[in-house]
Amino acid sequence: MNNWLDKLERKFSRYAIPNLMTYIIILYAAGFVLNLINPTFYSQFLSLDAGKILQGQIWRIVTFIIQPPSDSLIFIVFVLYLYYMIGKQLEAAWGAFRFNLYFFSGMLFIVIGAILAYLLTGAVLPMDTWYLNLSLFFAFAALYPDIQLLLFFGWRCWMVCILCMRSYRLFFRPTAEVTMAYIIRRMHLLRSSRS
Numbered sequence: 001m002n003n004w005l006d007k008l009e010r011k012f013s014r015y016a017i018p019n020l021m022t023y024i025i026i027l028y029a030a031g032f033v034l035n036l037i038n039p040t041f042y043s044q045f046l047s048l049d050a051g052k053i054l055q056g057q058i059w060r061i062v063t064f065i066i067q068p069p070s071d072s073l074i075f076i077v078f079v080l081y082l083y084y085m086i087g088k089q090l091e092a093a094w095g096a097f098r099f100n101l102y103f104f105s106g107m108l109f110i111v112i113g114a115i116l117a118y119l120l121t122g123a124v125l126p127m128d129t130w131y132l133n134l135s136l137f138f139a140f141a142a143l144y145p146d147i148q149l150l151l152f153f154g155w156r157c158w159m160v161c162i163l164c165m166r167s168y169r170l171f172f173r174p175t176a177e178v179t180m181a182y183i184i185r186r187m188h189l190l191r192s193s194r195s
Contacts (some may be wrong), residue, residue, distance in 0.1 A: 009097045016097040021087025024065070024103070025080050031066035032076050042067055048111065048127050050118030061111050067128045082149075083133060086140045093143055102139070106132040 017023065034041060048064035049057075069083070070076045091099040107129070114127045140147075 005098065005101075008101070009095070013095075013097040016095075016100045018096045019088075019091070020096070020100055020103060021084055021091065024087065025084050027066050028068045028076075028080055028083070032068040032071075034066070035068060035071060048114050049124050050114045051124050053111075053115065054118070062107075064110075064127070065107065065129055069130070069133060083136065086136050089144065090136065090139055103132070103136075106135060 031042065046060065046063040046066055048060055053060050068076055069079045087099070090102075094102070110127055110129070110132060114125060117123070117125045
């Protein structure tokens with residue numbers, strides 16, 4: 001297996017895209033902005049829809065990758081940084097050609113799986129890069145089993161996050177706050193009437 005990859009690398013390494021994960025992260029960020037601007041555009045024109053691919057919309061073979069991993073602004077920043085870090089480490093360990101081969105073959109197998117599922121069942125299954133990104137995470141974990149991912153940024157950062165979430169709920173979701181206050185008050189009244 002390694003000999004075969006070495007031959008491929010010698011032949012096609014000049015076509016490898018260095019820093020591929022940087023471009024993938026930019027595509028995810030563009031997809032996030034596109035989702036904010038027009039949430040239905042991706043599903044109508046860019047998603048991996050095997051039926052529409054077989055009808056001639058072949059750009060969907062490539063454009064499905066633009067779907068961001070999350071719709072949440074806080075989570076997308078964390079996830080994009082995590083994917084960037086993982087991708088850079090894998091590219092440093094394997095080399096640009098092997099990382100490109102891994103990523104693009106993952107994309108190819110997702111497309112093949114979507115088309116086979118459509119041909120066998122007649123149903124369009126929503127497929128995206130979720131499993132490809134998970135496979136990057138597992139490859140990273142296999143290469144670096146002793147790495148620890150610590151999410152403790154200090155108590156000040158957590159306080160700012162809590163205050164931001166609280167402010168968001170107060171200003172943009174007042175009905176949730178009123179509902180929660182009503183439920184707590186009702187529970188308090190029920191407890192006080194029982195005693």
